[in-house]
Amino acid sequence: MYVDYHVHPLSHSGGDYTEVLLIPYLSEARERGLTEIGFADHDEYWEGLDRTIIASVSASSPDLKIKLGMEVSYWPGRETEIAGLARRYPFDYLIGSVHDIDNWMFDHPAYRMGYRAWEFDDLYRKYYELIKGMAHSRLFDIVGHLDLIKKYGYRPEGDLLPFAELALQAIRQSGLVVELNTAGLHKPCAAIYPSQELLSRCFELDIPVTLGSDAHTESEVGRDFVYAREILYRIGYRRIAVFSQRQRSFISL
Numbered sequence: 001m002y003v004d005y006h007v008h009p010l011s012h013s014g015g016d017y018t019e020v021l022l023i024p025y026l027s028e029a030r031e032r033g034l035t036e037i038g039f040a041d042h043d044e045y046w047e048g049l050d051r052t053i054i055a056s057v058s059a060s061s062p063d064l065k066i067k068l069g070m071e072v073s074y075w076p077g078r079e080t081e082i083a084g085l086a087r088r089y090p091f092d093y094l095i096g097s098v099h100d101i102d103n104w105m106f107d108h109p110a111y112r113m114g115y116r117a118w119e120f121d122d123l124y125r126k127y128y129e130l131i132k133g134m135a136h137s138r139l140f141d142i143v144g145h146l147d148l149i150k151k152y153g154y155r156p157e158g159d160l161l162p163f164a165e166l167a168l169q170a171i172r173q174s175g176l177v178v179e180l181n182t183a184g185l186h187k188p189c190a191a192i193y194p195s196q197e198l199l200s201r202c203f204e205l206d207i208p209v210t211l212g213s214d215a216h217t218e219s220e221v222g223r224d225f226v227y228a229r230e231i232l233y234r235i236g237y238r239r240i241a242v243f244s245q246r247q248r249s250f251i252s253l
């Protein structure tokens with residue numbers, strides 16, 4: 001069964017949730033055979049979220065579970081603000097994502113030249129240090145695009161697993177779920193987040209997974225999930241995590 005927990009109806013433009021905005025996402029979810037869709041807009045647009053709209057589209061979609069989440073950007077020092085944001089709504093889940101290193105938005109195409117300032121070993125160490133801090137904060141339910149730092153294909157030579165190991169240990173200790181995010185397939189790195197090697201290590205560590213497309217338009221909902229399921233199945237996963245009011249349970253994959 002498929003769920004898509006990483007969907008951005010407000011994309012990068014913001015605005016408010018309306019039935020007109022959300023319904024095309026539900027239609028696409030049905031087309032793709034999803035049983036559940038979770039809206040998880042970027043935290044800067046939290047004011048546009050609307051429980052009443054979610055409730056009314058849910059009432060008209062008994063065949064599809066609809067969840068309300070949010071993708072929150074983590075950086076050290078933001079913990080109190082994030083805890084406040086988490087109380088704004090009865091969220092089903094929060095995705096924690098690292099998009100910034102010392103105020104550098106490393107995943108933004110406009111700031112790509114910033115990679116030139118780094119030795120990639122140092123960059124990966126710094127990035128996973130932030131992921132580890134995010135896990136220890138215990139503010140989140142799901143780790144967003146775990147190895148986003150590879151987005152533009154910049155990477156150290158050799159095995160990347162050692163850079164992530166301590167972050168993975170922290171993820172396990174904090175009981176976090178890792179998402180398989182298919183958006184990377186359409187970015188310069190042309191690979192899922194996280195890599196199959198990292199997912200295999202997650203499986204060894206008994207870290208649960210869920211699925212996300214990172215859709216910013218309705219046509220991207222559930223994109224590449226057949227492929228994603230194949231990968232998870234091959235690694236050994238037979239169930240994926242789902243959330244209701246920040247309580248985790250599992251459904252079969």
Ligand SMILES: [Zn+2]
Pocket residue numbers: 071097099144145
């Ligand atoms: Zn993100």
Ligand SMILES: [Zn+2]
Pocket residue numbers: 006008071214
């Ligand atoms: Zn996202």
